[in-house]
Amino acid sequence: MNCLHTRVSCSRIIRLFTPFAFVTLLVLSTALPSKLSKNVIDLGTVTHANSTYCDLSSSSLSFGVSLATAGQITSNDNWSNVPCVEGYFGQGLTATHGVDPQTILGTEFANNQLPNTPTNVSANKGNPSAFNAGGVAEFDSGTYLAIGLQGNVQANPYLVFYLNATGRGQVTMNYTVQDIDGGSNNAVSMVALQYRIGSTGNFTNIPDGYVADVTVGGAAGQTFNKTVVLPVAVNNQPNVQVRIITTNAANAGGGSTADEWIGINNVSFSSSVLAPTAANVSVGGRVMNEQGYGVGRAAVSMYDMEGGMRTVRTNPFGYFRFTDVPAGRSYVVEVSSKQYYFPSQVVMVQDELWDLNFVAQTTFFKR
Numbered sequence: 001m002n003c004l005h006t007r008v009s010c011s012r013i014i015r016l017f018t019p020f021a022f023v024t025l026l027v028l029s030t031a032l033p034s035k036l037s038k039n040v041i042d043l044g045t046v047t048h049a050n051s052t053y054c055d056l057s058s059s060s061l062s063f064g065v066s067l068a069t070a071g072q073i074t075s076n077d078n079w080s081n082v083p084c085v086e087g088y089f090g091q092g093l094t095a096t097h098g099v100d101p102q103t104i105l106g107t108e109f110a111n112n113q114l115p116n117t118p119t120n121v122s123a124n125k126g127n128p129s130a131f132n133a134g135g136v137a138e139f140d141s142g143t144y145l146a147i148g149l150q151g152n153v154q155a156n157p158y159l160v161f162y163l164n165a166t167g168r169g170q171v172t173m174n175y176t177v178q179d180i181d182g183g184s185n186n187a188v189s190m191v192a193l194q195y196r197i198g199s200t201g202n203f204t205n206i207p208d209g210y211v212a213d214v215t216v217g218g219a220a221g222q223t224f225n226k227t228v229v230l231p232v233a234v235n236n237q238p239n240v241q242v243r244i245i246t247t248n249a250a251n252a253g254g255g256s257t258a259d260e261w262i263g264i265n266n267v268s269f270s271s272s273v274l275a276p277t278a279a280n281v282s283v284g285g286r287v288m289n290e291q292g293y294g295v296g297r298a299a300v301s302m303y304d305m306e307g308g309m310r311t312v313r314t315n316p317f318g319y320f321r322f323t324d325v326p327a328g329r330s331y332v333v334e335v336s337s338k339q340y341y342f343p344s345q346v347v348m349v350q351d352e353l354w355d356l357n358f359v360a361q362t363t364f365f366k367r
């Protein structure tokens, strides 16, 4: 991305091949709210396959095309040096032009299985308006640097990002969507953002990621900087797939037209540590008379601090038990019996509790 030619702040650009210290400095200073992960790995040194699910707990996945990353994609249809990202042609996903990509939820492969082959990218391209193959292309020289998506009667191209969100929440995606096509084509260039859990089944559209028309006919440069918090369904999921997709665009009247190139760049994901969910535990004990014999059929009630109340009865030997009690909270527990008086107890429940015992007070023996 050339900062001189876009409205994207140069300080927000994160490059894959920059040294670790430089990337960390950029992220610390600009890209992430302070509570989010600040650990960033230099993806240029990562040796895993491109469809590996990048671990968000040890990195803030970033992806982009810049002069520094021009060597990352060097041959057609080869994403092997681009960790956690793949491009696909979207062969035959829809038979007509102007279909809203928000409604295209499958992939070009049987059973929607991803990752799959063949992947798609036309490598080392320059001027988008001089290249009309459609699908996915890497524009790594010239004015507008980006991964480009261009639909046509066969192509409904998409980029897939593979994320491991184990232990992570508030997964946030930042990315730039831009008209990189300064040619005369004039299309209604829709782009959508989608996700799914696992590697099969339909994607789910994320409305916040939709752009109704990225492009302007006869010009390039229109830019949308997107920040989308992914649905909570991705939290703590080891296999999250996120994709950016466009379809074969129509002209303003809905008719057939050649598509403009849509540029995707400066993609980054951040996340925060997922707060552990309070476990549910059991709370139990025994209700006894003053001689230590169990009191059966006594009503034991547990009140939480929000006004909720549950009641169980003791068994013939005086034992009672509450299950599914949220831990980490205080409760008031009281016993009512026709024969005896029991002082109520306040308990802070941190873990399983088996000895919450009540002994009748003789002083208050009921007549």
Ligand SMILES: [Ca+2]
Pocket: 069, 070, 071, 072, 073, 074, 123, 124, 138, 140
């Ligand atoms: Ca290249």
Ligand SMILES: [Ca+2]
Pocket: 179, 180, 181, 182, 183, 185, 215, 216, 217, 218, 219, 220, 260
């Ligand atoms: Ca344009």
Ligand SMILES: [Ca+2]
Pocket: 186, 187, 188, 189, 213, 214, 215, 216, 217
């Ligand atoms: Ca347009």
Ligand SMILES: [Ca+2]
Pocket: 097, 151, 152, 153, 187, 248, 249, 250, 256, 257, 258, 259
């Ligand atoms: Ca078209």
